Amino acid sequence: MTELSHEAKIGPNAVIQLIQALTAAGLHDQAKTIFTTAGASDWLAQPPAEMVDERRVAAIHQTVRQLLPPEQAVAILTDAGLRTGDYILANRIPKFAQVILKLLPAPLAARMLVKAISAHSWTFAGSGRFSGQVGRQVIFEIAGNPIVAGERADSLVCVWHAAVFQRLFQVLVSPKSHAVEVACAAHGDPCCRFVVDWRAVQPCCAGAAPTATEGCCGCGCGDKAGPPRESAHSAVSSR
Ligand SMILES: [Zn+2]
Secondary structure, eight states: OOOOOGGGEEHHHHHHHHHHHHHHOHHHHHHHHHHHHHHHHHHHHHHOSEEEHHHHHHHHHHHHHHSSHHHHHHHHHHHHHHHHHHHHHHHHHHHHHHHHHSOOOHHHHHHHHHHHHHHTTTHHHHTTTEEEEEESSSSEEEEGGGGGGOOOOOOOOOHHHHHHHHHHHHHHHHTTEEEEEEEEEGGTTEEEEEEOOOOOHHHHHHHHHSSSSOOOOOSSSSSOOOSTTTTTOOSSOOO
C-alpha cells in the first residue's frame, strides 16, 4: 500500500472504541461479521494503535449501519462516540486545562473547547474540511466527511461524531449539553453539520413538539424552538 498522506488518516479510536462498544453489547458474532465484511478482520484481532487509513474506518462504520438493525446501529455508534470522548478526556486534554474549562462560564468554555477541537480535528475528520463556530450554540461542519464517503442514507447517520462532541461538552462546558447532526452528506446535504447546545435541553423537551403558547412541552423550560426539525438521532445524554 502506498503511504497515505497525513490528511487521509484518522485516529485509531474510531475503531478501538467501536470494538469496545460491540463487545460491551455482547455482539461478538456480529463484530466478527462486520469486520470481516469490511475487510478489517485483522483489526478485530489486533486493534490499531496508530493513525489509520480513513477509508478502512469508513468501511467498518458503514458496514455497522448496513448489517445491524437501524436502532442497534445507532446505539452502538453512539456508545462508541461517547467512549471516544471519554478516551480524549482521559488521555488527550491535560487535567489542568479541564479544571480551567470547568471553572469558566459556559460560553467562554465553549469557545475554548471549539478552538481545541478544531486544532485536532484531523484525528476524527481525517481528510474532511472541518470548521467550528460559536454563537448561542456551536456549529461544527465537516465537508467531505470521509466516514460517509460514498454512502447514501434516508437519515442523518453521523451519530458517532455527535456523541464525541456531546461527551466533551457535557464534561467540560455543561452537563446539559446536547449534540445533534442536522445535515449529513450521506443524506445528500453539502456537508455534515452538527449543533451543540450547552444550555438546558431536557429529554422531555427534545422529544416534544412546541406549541404556539407553551414552551416545547409545557414543562416551563422555555425552549420555544424545540429540537432541530431535521434531527435524526440525538446522542444519548448519559450512559
Ligand atoms: Zn453526516
